[in-house]
Amino acid sequence: MSGVLDRTLGILELLSRHGEGLELASLADQLNMPRSAAHRLLADLIRTGYVRQTRELGPYMLTTKLVSLGLSFLSHSGIVDFSQPLLDRLAEISGELVRLGVVDGERLTWVARAQGARQGLRYDPDMGSDARLSCSSSGLAWMAALADEEAIALASRQGLGRPEEYGPNAPRTLQEMLALVHAARARGYSVAVDTYTPGLSAMAAAVQLAGQPPIGVITIAGPTARLTEARMQALAPDLLAIAGQMAAASGTSPFFQRSAQARQAGGAAAARRPIYAE
Structure with a gap:
């Protein structure tokens, strides 16, 4: 479970540095992660509202949900x-x-x-x-x-x-x-x-x-x-x-x-x- 959590947080942190979004291949390569595993985690993040895909087979981007959490905490x-x-x-x-x-x-x-x-x-x-x-x-x-x-x-x-x-x-x-x-x-x-x-x-x-x-x-x-x-x-x-x-x-x-x-x-x-x- 810790490996899944580490990978998920890694995706969020990487996407936070790329406002224009990242393609699946680039994201997986930068995180040294199998593309199939990256795709599954991104699907979960989309389902929970933290990530969106701009178009089919297009780049993945963060939504404002993390921003909302941070502002709520502050x-x-x-x-x-x-x-x-x-x-x-x-x-x-x-x-x-x-x-x-x-x-x-x-x-x-x-x-x-x-x-x-x-x-x-x-x-x-x-x-x-x-x-x-x-x-x-x-x-x-x-x-x-x-x-x-x-x-x-x-x-x-x-x-x-x-x-x-x-x-x-x-x-x-x-x-x-x-x-x-x-x-x-x-x-x-x-x-x-x-x-x-x-x-x-x-x-x-x-x-x-x-x-x-x-x-x-x-x-x-x-x-x-x-x-x-x-x-x-x-x-x-x-x-x-x-x-x-x-x-x-x-x-x-x-x-x-x-x-x-x-x-x-x-x-x-x-x-x-x-x-x-x-």
Whole structure:
């Protein structure tokens, strides 16, 4: 059963990266799956409303059912309720795109945003996706709040973002990434220039209560020509203030309450484990 589940989730994740849809052969080949098995699983996904086929023998595409599930979860998690007014305020101050990413296990996912730009491109294709930790300002800010060993482990498991897929300044080694993490730790917020997207600059600060691990990250992003180093330095106090206010308000969210309880339970369990001296 686990193999069927893994394959089904693999199909959904692959189709989520292909808005134009995929032919059966291409989908099966990319997932290293027999075409007959892929066809059976796609038939089940069509029956349950998660996938549709544009025409007979045509490509398969996701429906909006997964989107509906995600939005329904967010509406009941309390995340947007307390965060949106703060994101709106920071977007108004900065005049740029402001986003909130939440920490969920080893993932950092963008779940809310506010657009402060009065003109230019406003489309945000990354909403709902996971941040590439090694080259996004969000990932660097999260890792700056962790020990180096934990940051390296997280980035290693996810993999480094390659410059040909991200920005020309994306770090090519863990050592280069750590240099960015250390700089973020020293200044209290991360800065990324042409690392995640060419021509894009961003800054981010962790959302965390004193003595607790981060629960999320707030990001300000904009064109490098507009969001200059001097501009980011000027915005830093507002970014850090909003991050602090969001951390203080996070107790109103059922999602963050459960996350905090899980971390406390994990810490208590670790404390009860016997320690053996060598």
